Amino acid sequence: MSQRNVMEWERTSERGVFEIGVTRTFGLGDLSKYMPLTGYAAPEENHVWNDGAEASFVVTMQSIPTEQVILKVEGLPFVAEDLKSQDITLYFNGYRVGFWRLNAMDKTFLAAEIEPEYWLARDGGAYGKCVWHMPGSMRPSDVTGADDQREIGFCFQSIAIS
């Protein structure tokens, strides 16, 4: 990669620019380092938990897709003996695009269909603010007795747009 391409990569990474078909990981190795995350706990090596009932990040692309795309997030919910399920609602630029009720603390994929009309044109590209509404987020200290004061609901591991 030429020096120009390296700088471009770093610049686009800082904006969290996504490409169709490329999976990116949350955590310190990629997105958490470059993409602003609001309502999240401190990022960890390969994932990041939300901290609070709502968490959001911005997805940008070089241009607005002309066809429907699938936004897919991989992760696992926080459920426990006294926390039977997690309800997660995803809003994309204000559009409600997904709802999931997760009952098991297993790795899962949250997939939402994003229509071309949902994107906003900004800075010459496509802009999409993803707001995750997780009202069931709770502190592990209140649920399992663990020493964890974060108000968690879902562990975000990777994301891809296809």
Next chain:
Amino acid sequence: MISAKLDFASSQSQSPELTAKHSDSLIVVSGEASLDTDGLLHGWCWCAARPGERRVVEIMINDRVASAIVASRFRDDLRERNIGDGYHGFAVALTNSLTLADPGCVLSLRDRASGEIFWRETRGERGLPEGLPDRIANLASLCRTISQSRELGQAKARGPALKFAARLGYLGRYLERPSKRGNMAFRTASSARASLLNGHATTALPFTAAPQFSVVLDAGEDASETMRAISAASPDLHFANAELLVLDSGADPRTALLPSIFPNLRYFANHGEAPAGARRHAAMGARAEMLIFVKNPAADESQDSFERAARFQIPAPLAGALLHLAPRTSASSDDLRLVITRSSFLNRQPKHHAVPTTVL
């Protein structure tokens, strides 16, 4: 020796475009991968020269990009091995993709920026069953017996039955036909590969993102010789910005193992296909506009003959590569190679785009 029909371009200077293309393709990446039985592919990819970069890894099934992922997962073992800061791993589930692919598909991982394939695995069974020679001999005997049976040989047996008997007889004779290399020893693919390498180190054939030339080589009857020729020609091919396509007629079954030795080799099997059709097939898969067909002089003379070689301004590095690929040329190498543009070849208009230059 190649005859003086080759016209050497001024090799002292190299075009800036070629230099620029080489800068990306000269990046060396390293990586490993492992595919679990549940379809989870995990590994790592890193460029030591640029340790801060997270490489984009393309997952390819049969040379088609199935998905891509940024290698940015942290792994303790990577940090312990001083592979960057340890954030160069990746993990992707391929269960669905592999289910849809054919059982013998080729799974490859390619660094997108450099185009380098750093891992490849051929799926499916590659071993041969036990006692295969005896089983084939028994099948040949059975085919012959059936074809010569009284029922099929009756006077009133006509039409389809007669054709069936003839085809069975042909199959029996085909199975009994000894190979030109004598009694072929049936071995597993791994031992066959070992015998092919036979302690010889090979030179990697780098990936060329945008080749200027596509060299199409008819593999001969000896895969070992073809392998050594490719290994010797690899540096020159890369320097000349040329890709290499190999046509395998099946004369030596070990030729099919060459893609596992040279991951960036373009391989085309033309078992039973007419040579002209095989070359057309390869031309369709070629990525460069300029095709150079290299004929193995030891190949079957029943192949279509090449037309007179045109005078082309071939870069010196490419000429060097051609020397390695076809060393056993006669003094008259008119039938050695045909240089033609891809579009005209596919249009079945074998025009010679001759660029008359000074013959050395």
